[in-house]
Amino acid sequence: MNAFLNVLGITALIALVLLTTLAGLARERRIDRELREAERERREAPPETADAAQPGTAARRPYLRSWARI
DSSP, X not given: OHHHHHHHHHHHHHHHHHHHHHHHHHHHHHHHHHHHHHHHHHHHSXXXXXXXXXXXXXXXXXXXXXXXXX
16 A cells, blocks of 8 residues: 555656646747737738838847946
C-alpha cells in the first residue's frame, strides 16, 4: 500500500507539472494567433487618408548594467 501511495504521489506531481506546461503553451499559442490576426488586419485595412503618416517605432533606451550608472 505504501508503494502505491508513493507512485500515486509521483504521478500527481508529474501531472501538475505537465498541466502547468500545457496551460502555458496554450496561452502562448493564443497570443501568437492574436498577434497574427492583428497583423493581418493591419495589412488589409486601407489607410484612413492617402497622406496618413505611418506610426513610428518607439526608441528603446540602452540597457544599463547597474542602477548607479547614468
